[in-house]
Each structure stands twice: as C-alpha cells, then as structure tokens.
Amino acid sequence: MNGFEKRAELLKAKIRETVLAMLQDCEPKHIRIADIASEAGVSQVTIYNYFGSKEILIREAFKHYVTEHVDDFEVFMSRGPTFQQFVEYVVKADTEAFRRFTPAFIQQMMSGDPDFAAYIDEVTQQRAMPLMHAFIEECKEKGQISDKVSTRMILTYVNMFVAQSQKLLEEAQQSGKGEQFFEEFLHLFFYGVCGIEPEA
Missing domain, CATH: 1.10.10.60 (Homeodomain-like)
Structure with missing residues (x-):
C-alpha cells in the first residue's frame, strides 16, 4: 500500500x-x-x-464495527478463557452494542438491509459459531461444563440471554448500579437462584 x-x-x-x-x-x-x-x-x-451514498456508508461503517468486534473476540478466545469468562465477555460485548446504538437502528440494519444481514450471517456461521462450538467442547473435556447438556443447548442458553441484552442494559441503568447488576446477573446465570457455588 x-x-x-x-x-x-x-x-x-x-x-x-x-x-x-x-x-x-x-x-x-x-x-x-x-x-x-x-x-x-x-x-x-x-x-x-x-x-x-449515505446508505452504503452507514452499512460499511457498521460492518467495520462488527468485524473489529469479531476480531477482538477471536483474540479473546485465543487466550484460553474459562467458560465463565466467555459468558461474561459475550453478554457484556452485546450489551455494549446496545449501549452504543439504538435498538431501532440495529433492527433496521438486520431486517431492512439484506446485504448487511447476509454479512452478519456469514460472520456468525463461518467465524463465531465454529469457535464457540469448539470452545464448549473443550470446556466439557476440562470439566468446566456438565457433559449432561449438549453443546447446542448450551449455545441456545447463552443466546437466550444475549437476545435480552437490551432489556438487561435498561434494567442495569435503572438500578443505578450497573457493575453490581451485571455481577449479580452472572452469578444467577451460573449458580441459579439458590446461589450454591461449587467447592474450590
């Protein structure tokens, strides 16, 4: 260049x-x-x-934003995180996107721009999903995840919470204690309502 x-x-x-x-x-x-x-x-x-055009510029800017975050995710995963660190990263990264952009804009890009939607599907299927699938299998082998639950169900479970990122962000903002809110959320995610942590 x-x-x-x-x-x-x-x-x-x-x-x-x-x-x-x-x-x-x-x-x-x-x-x-x-x-x-x-x-x-x-x-x-x-x-x-x-x-x-303005439309192409906005699409390219948002695509670049997504690409950078996928690159960051790959770097994070290469560091060998625990499953808990993985979930915390995914939820907070998605929440940060909703903090930066309005839900209406994200929805518009996903449903109103076929080229952008196709790009997101390609990135998800070719980069993110294979990485997460291999990571979960590795966590099972290490005993960090129960082998009684399928990899597909674990991904579904994680995605269920990620899909509610906007609601989580709203609740965190209303609480006035954002960091504490997410700490409690992650505790609930891993240990349930009873809050029984595994022995060290």
Whole structure:
C-alpha cells in the first residue's frame, strides 16, 4: 500500500468513525451527508467518491464495527478463557452494542438491509459459531461444563440471554448500579437462584 492509499484508508476510517459516533444520538434518516462531512472535516464529494451514498456508508461503517468486534473476540478466545469468562465477555460485548446504538437502528440494519444481514450471517456461521462450538467442547473435556447438556443447548442458553441484552442494559441503568447488576446477573446465570457455588 503506497502513501496515497494509506491516506485514503485513514480518511475512510475517520468518516466511518464519524458516522458511528453520530448514530449514537441520531437515527440514520436524520443524518445528512452534509452533517457527516462537516463533522469529519471533509467535503461531501469525498464521501460520495469513497462510499457512493449515505446508505452504503452507514452499512460499511457498521460492518467495520462488527468485524473489529469479531476480531477482538477471536483474540479473546485465543487466550484460553474459562467458560465463565466467555459468558461474561459475550453478554457484556452485546450489551455494549446496545449501549452504543439504538435498538431501532440495529433492527433496521438486520431486517431492512439484506446485504448487511447476509454479512452478519456469514460472520456468525463461518467465524463465531465454529469457535464457540469448539470452545464448549473443550470446556466439557476440562470439566468446566456438565457433559449432561449438549453443546447446542448450551449455545441456545447463552443466546437466550444475549437476545435480552437490551432489556438487561435498561434494567442495569435503572438500578443505578450497573457493575453490581451485571455481577449479580452472572452469578444467577451460573449458580441459579439458590446461589450454591461449587467447592474450590
């Protein structure tokens, strides 16, 4: 990559980050190319040259966000976490996405943009799921997970909670004690209502 290409990539990254920051407070329909250009300190022509349209820019920015988080997840998994650390990471990462973007925006991207939905399905099936499946099997061998429960059921159980990330975030915010809330949630996830922890 030559100097011109490096500068172009840095400029694209700046534009994407600008859009992601704006999406924390605004719905996509309320964001104009002129606003993005002003915030990023570039011309509208530059944005059109790099991305073609506002819709493509928003899709590419969110795809880049997702890709970075999948990359981070792979790095995390390579460190050999325990199953408890894995669940904590997954739930908090998903909750962070809902903290950064509105549920309406995420739903719009998933159901209103076939290309983005296809991309998410591809990333999930080809990168995330094989990694999680192998990890759970390894945890079973180490005795960290009961071998009485199938890998599919464990993934279903984890995904059930992940699907409620928005509700968890709302409850945590209403409690006024976010960290304590998630500590109690994770304790409940692993040890149930009775709270009986295994002996060390």
